[in-house]
Amino acid sequence: MSEQTPLEQTAHEPDDAPEPLFAEDSPAEKTLVVDVSGLWVRYGKMVAVKGINLQIPKGEVFGFIGPNGAGKSSTIKVLATLQRHFEGQVKVCGIDVRQDPTAVREQMGYVPDFFGVYEDLTAREYLHFFAAAYRIDRQKREGIVRDVLELTDLTHKIDAQVDSLSRGMKQRLSLARVLLHDPELLLLDEPTSGLDPRARIEVRELLKALTGMGKTILISSHILEELAQLCTRIGIIETGEMVAQGSLSDIYRQLSLMRVVHVQVANQTPELLERLRQTVGVQSVEEQIDRLAIRLHEAEKSIEELHEALVAAGARIRMFQPEAMELETAFMKLTQGRTA
Secondary structure, eight states: OOOOOTTTSOOOOOSOOOOOSOGGGOGGGSOEEEEEEEEEEEETTEEEEEEEEEEEETTOEEEEEOOTTSSHHHHHHHHTTOOOOOEEEEEETTEETTTOHHHHHHHEEEEOSSOOSOTTSBHHHHHHHHHHHTTOOHHHHHHHHHHHHHHTTOGGGTTSBGGGSOHHHHHHHHHHHHHTTOOSEEEEESTTTTOOHHHHHHHHHHHHHHHHTTOEEEEEOSOHHHHHHHOSEEEEEETTEEEEEEOHHHHHHHHTOEEEEEEEETTOOHHHHHHHHTSTTEEEEEEOSSSEEEEEETTTSOHHHHHHHHHHTTOOEEEEEEOOOOHHHHHHHHOOSOOO
């Protein structure tokens, strides 16, 4: 049997994960890759992070949202073993960050919001340099470098000077770099900052591919729409405090925000509309040219229960389309633009 490369190996999974914040995610059955309890980070008299708790199960994509100075980067740097002075308990793949940072680095890949200072190298030289730094066997390096370049769609740039690459290609090269040692956890600090629309789409598609490979990803971004598309859960942080976390639906229910559901009914009658308006959780029913726009309190009735109520009322449904929820709405309602 041939020997597996690091990209083909299965990461070690720690035992006995504690239960994270949202019980509906059934986390007791999942291994925690990130486990943060009571994290405080101080820079002199300034408190950047104020006792936050964060648990991320294996295979999840967690979006970290907050204004500049909210504490996102400080938290990520603690997980990346770059911020040694902190209070609280922080574990990555069951390994205590403070006690064994070297072992944590073997399980983690960190992409900061700037590229670095290796721009006089070619892409091949850049990746081989880091493969050596990761202590990857010399005989395996060429194959692994080829694999990560193919994954990030940079094979055609293997001999190009790094400083000749576009910003989007440099970001993909940064992702190729952190994938060399096949880490369990990816820490991405503003990975699409400054990219043009095409480059943002390319990076987003790459992150979707990495999610499909089972990678656990913590990503901070100001492009809220992207996080809504990528993330299984999000955390909103302001002045160093986690003001909300969970799936987007969880947060909307917490805030009592309403969802608009567009419905086409073949047998629409005044009696049906009146019965629908009297349904618990329905705030209003607006008649539009070719559909009904129903404003729904999801805290009182779920989307699925609304569909069941329509069927029970005798509606013959042609279309049932909930609007995508706006992450910006939750962000603006939960934050006030303050910094730590």
